[in-house]
Amino acid sequence: MTAVVSQPGRRLLGRVVAVGAATTALATVLASPAAAAPGVDPATVDRNADPGASISVNKTVHTPAIPPNPDVVLLVDTTGSMSGAIANVRTNLQQVINEVRAAQPSAEFAVASYRDEGDGAELFRVRQDLTGDATALQTAVNGLVAGGGGDTPEAWVNALYQVSKGAISYRSGSSRIVVLVGDAPSHDPSAGHTLTDAVAALQADGARTIAVDVTGGGGGLNATGQAQTVVTATGGQLVGSAPDTVTAAILSGLHDLDVTVTPKVSCDPGLSATFDAPSKTQRSGTDVNFTETINVAGDAKQGATLHCTVEFLLNGLSGGPAFVEQINVRVNDVTPPTVTVDDQTVEATSPAGAVVNYPATAVDNVDGPLTPSCTPPSGNTFPLGETTVTCTAKDAAGNTGSDTAVMRVVDTTPPTAACTPTNNPSGKNTPGSNNPDGFYQISATDLVDTAVDIFIRDTADSSVNFGPFPSGTKIKLVQAPGAQPSVKDGAGDINYKVTLRGDALIVGIDNFKNASTPAKCLVAPPPK
Numbered sequence: 088m089t090a091v092v093s094q095p096g097r098r099l100l101g102r103v104v105a106v107g108a109a110t111t112a113l114a115t116v117l118a119s120p121a122a123a124a125p126g127v128d129p130a131t132v133d134r135n136a137d138p139g140a141s142i143s144v145n146k147t148v149h150t151p152a153i154p155p156n157p158d159v160v161l162l163v164d165t166t167g168s169m170s171g172a173i174a175n176v177r178t179n180l181q182q183v184i185n186e187v188r189a190a191q192p193s194a195e196f197a198v199a200s201y202r203d204e205g206d207g208a209e210l211f212r213v214r215q216d217l218t219g220d221a222t223a224l225q226t227a228v229n230g231l232v233a234g235g236g237g238d239t240p241e242a243w244v245n246a247l248y249q250v251s252k253g254a255i256s257y258r259s260g261s262s263r264i265v266v267l268v269g270d271a272p273s274h275d276p277s278a279g280h281t282l283t284d285a286v287a288a289l290q291a292d293g294a295r296t297i298a299v300d301v302t303g304g305g306g307g308l309n310a311t312g313q314a315q316t317v318v319t320a321t322g323g324q325l326v327g328s329a330p331d332t333v334t335a336a337i338l339s340g341l342h343d344l345d346v347t348v349t350p351k352v353s354c355d356p357g358l359s360a361t362f363d364a365p366s367k368t369q370r371s372g373t374d375v376n377f378t379e380t381i382n383v384a385g386d387a388k389q390g391a392t393l394h395c396t397v398e399f400l401l402n403g404l405s406g407g408p409a410f411v412e413q414i415n416v417r418v419n420d421v422t423p424p425t426v427t428v429d430d431q432t433v434e435a436t437s438p439a440g441a442v443v444n445y446p447a448t449a450v451d452n453v454d455g456p457l458t459p460s461c462t463p464p465s466g467n468t469f470p471l472g473e474t475t476v477t478c479t480a481k482d483a484a485g486n487t488g489s490d491t492a493v494m495r496v497v498d499t500t501p502p503t504a505a506c507t508p509t510n511n512p513s514g515k516n517t518p519g520s521n522n523p524d525g526f527y528q529i530s531a532t533d534l535v536d537t538a539v540d541i542f543i544r545d546t547a548d549s550s551v552n553f554g555p556f557p558s559g560t561k562i563k564l565v566q567a568p569g570a571q572p573s574v575k576d577g578a579g580d581i582n583y584k585v586t587l588r589g590d591a592l593i594v595g596i597d598n599f600k601n602a603s604t605p606a607k608c609l610v611a612p613p614p615k
Contacts, residue, residue, distance in 0.1 A: 123374075125151040126409030127399050132381065135417045139385040146362075146379045148399050148410070150346045152372035153190040154262035155406045158197070158217055159341070160255055160294075161228070162246055164269035165200040165209065166236030168303045171330030172268060173231045179334035180228050184221050186338055195219050197255050198227035201246035201269075204278055206235040211246045211278075213254050239305050243269055244277035244285045247296070247317070251288035260404055263294035264323075264344070266337055271305025272313050282313055286320045293403075296323040297340035301330055346371040346401050350379075354395035357387035358416055381414060389420045390453035390484075423488035424451040424480040426459050432495040433469070435535045440470040440496045449480035449488065457482065469496050471535070502533035502595035504541065506608035509561060512579045525564040526581065527608050529556060531595025539595040544605070545572050547589025555596070556583070564591055566610030 128147045136142055163169070163176065187194045198214040215227035250265055257263050275282045289296060298314035300307045308314035309325060318325045322345055328336035349366040352359070363378040379397075387393065395414035398405065428447040435441045445465045449457040461478040463469070472495070479489040511524045531539040540555030543562075551572045563577055563584045575584045585591065591608035 123147075123149045124409070125149050125406065127397075127412050130409070130412055132412065132414045132416075134381070134415075135419055136381075136383045137419045137421050138383055138387045138389060140383050142381040142383075142416070144379040144381065146377040146412070148348050148375040148377070150348065150369070150371050150373060150375055150401065151190055151406065152342045153187055153194070154264070154344060154346060154371060155191060155193075155401050155404055156258070156261045157187065157191055157194045157341075158255075158257050158261040158263050159187065159194065160197045160199060160217075160250055160263075160265045161337075162199045162201065162243070162250060162265055162267050163231055164202070164241055164243065164271070164301075165231050165233055166202050166206075166241055166271070166305075167233050168236065168270055168305055169268075169301070169330075170233035172270070172301045172303075172328075172333045173233055175331050175333045176268070176337075177228050177231070180225055181221060183334050183337055184224065187341060193219075195258065195261075196224050198224060198231075199246065199250060199254070200231055201241065201243050202235045203237045203241050204245075204274065205237050206242075209235060210242055211249050211254070216256050217258065239271050240274045241269060241271050241305070242274055242277045243267060243308075244273040244275055244282050244313070245280050246277075247285040248277075248280040248288050251285075251292040251294055257292065257294075262402060262404055263292055264297060264341065265289065265294050266297045266299060266340065267308065267314070267317075268299045268301065268333060268337070269305070269308050270301040270303035272308060272310045275313065282316060286317060289317070289321050295321045295344060297337070297344070298323065298325045299333055299336045299340065300325060300327050301333060302328070303330065342372060344371050345369065346375075347403070348375045348377075349400045349403065350377065351398045351400055352395060353397075354414075355393040357384045357391070357418070358382070358393035358395055358414070359384075360395045360397055360414060381416060383416060383418060387418045389418050389422055392417045420451075420453045420482060420484035420486060422452045423486035424449045424454070424457050424459075424482050426478050426480050426488045426490040428459070428461065428476060428478045428490050428492040430493045430495070432497060434500060435471055435496050435498045438535050438537060439468055441468065442466060443469045443494050443496070445476065445492070445494065447476075447478045447490075449478070451480070451482040451486075451488075453484070454482045469494050471496050471498060498535045498597065498599040499601060500534055501601040502531045502536065502539045502597050502603040504531045504593045504595040504603040504606040505529070506591065506593045506606045512581055525566075525610060526561070527564055527591075528559060528561050529593045529606075529608070530558040530560075531593075531603055532558070533595070533597045533601075535599070536597035539597050539603075542594045542596065543574070543585055543587075544592040544594060545587040545589050546592060546607075547587065548572055551587065553585065558595075562591075562608075564608055564610055566590070 195217040197217045202209045326336045326340040347368040397412040399410040426449045449459040457480045459478040459480040509526045542554035545551035565586045592605040595603040
């Protein structure tokens with residue numbers, strides 16, 4: 088087997104693979120298949136998460152042994168020294184096609200050939216443009232005949248240039264691979280095109296080069312380092328081969344190409360996915376591992392299910408549905424309902440207080456309106472004074488919200504006072520409109536206070552304020568303008584004798600210091 092030689096001081100960036108001449112079965116040189124079918128694992132992530140949370144997922148991309156949707160151009164040296172290599176390709180072409188299609192059913196192939204600058208029409212020929220027709224491809228390879236040549240260097244620099252300048256009709260979105268098979272270096276320039284021109288054309292086309300360096304009299308494709316330059320610049324491989332193992336070398340090169348896996352992320356607002364590296368490059372057919380971090384925004388809509396789609400591109404191309412991950416994150420509802428109940432002040436209607444009807448509402452960010460539960464409930468009788476009401480509501484996620492309010496039951500309604508003429512205790516005189524005997528019953532009633540205090544005041548002396556007396560007290564009222572106002576015990580069922588300078592004003596005052604409008608007791612005029 089011929090050794091692969093590089094130019095002095097040149098760093099070998101492309102992979103160099105040698106295939107032994109003793110290899111008789113192509114399967115022995117194929118890369119071992121990945122343990123799992125090509126694709127991303129796990130392909131689906133379903134999680135629940137709080138707003139602001141992060142989810143870490145270990146992601147494995149099982150890369151295919153051959154890049155997706157390959158367009159493979161077999162570019163074969165047909166000069167005189169290549170007859171053994173051509174025979175090997177002719178014999179095993181169908182196995183190459185079958186092996187590639189087993190990994191990538193959409194693969195298409197083209198066949199082209201080159202010789203040297205003095206070989207006229209055979210300088211460069213496209214024998215068969217890209218096709219999936221295995222019979223047409225076999226016919227094209229069967230037409231390859233070794234001949235011509237001349238000096239040792241051939242014209243493959245020109246051939247590479249022509250392939251990438253429109254001689255081959257590549258499909259959109261394909262993995263473009265040029266398999267250069269030869270046993271000699273190239274003229275540079277070649278038919279007017281330099282090695283730099285050829286590399287630039289390949290790079291512009293996105294085509295990688297597998298250089299199959301066949302042992303023979305020409306010293307090999309890489310005799311002057313040209314092949315290594317091409318494969319390094321295009322991310323390809325340099326593969327050593329004997330003439331009778333060329334197709335095995337081709338398959339080995341196809342299976343050992345590097346693949347760059349790049350996650351392409353598309354997410355709903357509020358959700359994002361990042362990776363520990365923007366891309367990773369490894370040999371095709373191996374597992375590429377990423378750490379995926381799924382981030383839920385702090386303001387993500389609670390209760391919503393957010394989605395991300397991540398497509399793991401292979402060398403910038405789609406690998407198909409198996410390389411697409413779906414992320415579904417249900418954002419937890421962590422916000423309690425908003426409960427609203429307001430303070431109220433209600434006038435008492437009885438000694439027990441008052442019935443208080445108050446509104447209370449609850450609204451949840453996910454569930455919408457809810458019915459709160461309140462203690463004490465609306466519609467109850469609340470006692471005088473302040474009572475704290477607590478209202479709560481729970482949403483479907485179990486979040487509980489609450490609010491409190493103070494219900495004040497007050498008494499601001501004054502009592503009603505009365506001064507009612509009564510009979511003379513002797514029974515001899517029924518009081519008339521002017522009650523000439525001056526007998527009265529003083530009273531006061533209130534909605535809340537059952538025992539209102541009653542006070543007697545003098546219209547002729549503002550300093551007089553006798554009392555308190557209970558409601559129902561009976562008095563004998565005497566008017567004496569020159570006398571000192573006084574209250575003395577009465578006789579019989581008359582509780583008190585009250586002497587005033589003027590008329591009496593009866594005022595009731597309840598427990599909350601509400602004073603009634605004065606009720607006037609007119610003193611009877613003196614008898615004539």
